[in-house]
Each structure stands twice: as C-alpha cells, then as structure tokens.
Amino acid sequence: MATTSRELHRVQRTFRIGRIIQGAVIALAIGALTILVGTITDVGRTIIDDWHYGRPRTTHLTGYAGLPAERSGHPSRFMALNLDRQIVIMVIPGGDTSQMQTWQGPYLFGLGEDLTPVVLSLEDADSDGLADLVVTIHQEQLVYLNRDGTFRLPTPEEWHRLAQEWGK
Structure with a gap:
C-alpha cells in the first residue's frame, strides 16, 4: 500500500x-x-x-561612640525598630537608661516594607574623631552626626560636605 x-x-x-x-x-x-x-x-x-x-524588625548595636555617658566605662546601646513602616531609633548612652534618646526615622512606603530590616553601624562619617550612627535601609544610608553628646541629621551644608568626601 x-x-x-x-x-x-x-x-x-x-x-x-x-x-x-x-x-x-x-x-x-x-x-x-x-x-x-x-x-x-x-x-x-x-x-x-x-x-x-524578629517581628517587628529589630536590630541592636553595642559600641563606643565617644558620648559623655561612656566615661563610666560602659558602651552605649543602639536599637532600631521598624514599627509598621515607621523607623524608630533609640540610644542608651553608656548603658544609662535615664539618658535614653529616641528619634523618629524615615517612614517606608511600599508593599512589604513593614518587614524591611534596619541595620546600624558606627563610623566616623565626618572625620571629626567621633563615631557617627549610620542607619542602613535597603542600600540607602542615613547618617546621624555625633554632636554635643547626641546624634542628629546633618544640616544642608554638612550634608554637601559629606557627599563630596564620600564621593571621592
């Protein structure tokens, strides 16, 4: 066939x-x-x-930042929490809870940002001999400058100088 x-x-x-x-x-x-x-x-x-x-996302750091309360020999305690997308930063200078400081950090926008971890580190960002607090969220960093026994965000002039130094 x-x-x-x-x-x-x-x-x-x-x-x-x-x-x-x-x-x-x-x-x-x-x-x-x-x-x-x-x-x-x-x-x-x-x-x-x-x-x-953990939940809520919490991180902590123990270290010496040159704060007056550390003269007792005890390190400072740094904590950051992501409380439903609102970052909260706490510092216990020299382990003395009576001097505890709290700052409201940035608010995170987007889906799942309530689960974003925050990482803390101490670095001398402005080369003044004192450790500054660096807060890292994703790949972004916020620098809180160590001034007069506390930490604060840089002024626009300080930020411009820091950006030039870090850009080198």
Missing part, C-alpha cells in the same frame, strides 16, 4: 501542531517554575529575616 501525498501532508501538519503544543507546554512549565522559585526565594528570605531580626 502506497502513501499518498495527501496523507503525507496530514502527517506533517499533525507533527507541526504537536511540536507547537509541546513548545507551548515547555514555555508554560518554565514560566511556572520561575514563579515557584521566586516565591520560594521570597518566603525563604522572609523566614531568615524573621529568625535574624
């Missing part, structure tokens, strides 16, 4: 349709896998941040 050209065309068309369907299924599978891996990564990152920073 001989194969006619009509039957051969039908087989080729069926083969092409089968390849198109197979390609579409593979593309959908890759898309679904990408979404699944992204979701697992996000959930994993949230779980790790829960273990490390």
Whole structure:
C-alpha cells in the first residue's frame, strides 16, 4: 500500500501542531517554575529575616561612640525598630537608661516594607574623631552626626560636605 501525498501532508501538519503544543507546554512549565522559585526565594528570605531580626524588625548595636555617658566605662546601646513602616531609633548612652534618646526615622512606603530590616553601624562619617550612627535601609544610608553628646541629621551644608568626601 502506497502513501499518498495527501496523507503525507496530514502527517506533517499533525507533527507541526504537536511540536507547537509541546513548545507551548515547555514555555508554560518554565514560566511556572520561575514563579515557584521566586516565591520560594521570597518566603525563604522572609523566614531568615524573621529568625535574624524578629517581628517587628529589630536590630541592636553595642559600641563606643565617644558620648559623655561612656566615661563610666560602659558602651552605649543602639536599637532600631521598624514599627509598621515607621523607623524608630533609640540610644542608651553608656548603658544609662535615664539618658535614653529616641528619634523618629524615615517612614517606608511600599508593599512589604513593614518587614524591611534596619541595620546600624558606627563610623566616623565626618572625620571629626567621633563615631557617627549610620542607619542602613535597603542600600540607602542615613547618617546621624555625633554632636554635643547626641546624634542628629546633618544640616544642608554638612550634608554637601559629606557627599563630596564620600564621593571621592
């Protein structure tokens, strides 16, 4: 029995349709896998941040910043909290709770920002010999300058000078 050209065309068309369907299924599978891996990564990152920073996101730092209360020999305690997207920073100079200072930091906008961790560090940002408080949120840094036994945001003139020094 001989194969006619009509039957051969039908087989080729069926083969092409089968390849198109197979390609579409593979593309959908890759898309679904990408979404699944992204979701697992996000959930994993949230779980790790829960273990490390807790809820609400809290971080603390112990160190010497050259504050007058540290003359007793005790380091200062620094804490930052992300309270429903509002950053709150607390300093206990020299471990003396009667001198505790609290500042309202930035408000974070966006979905899931209530779970954003805040990282604290002490650096001499303005090269004056005193450790300044650096607050890192995502890849952004806020510098609180160490002045007169407390910390404050830089004035526009100080900010301009700092930006020039850090840009080098």
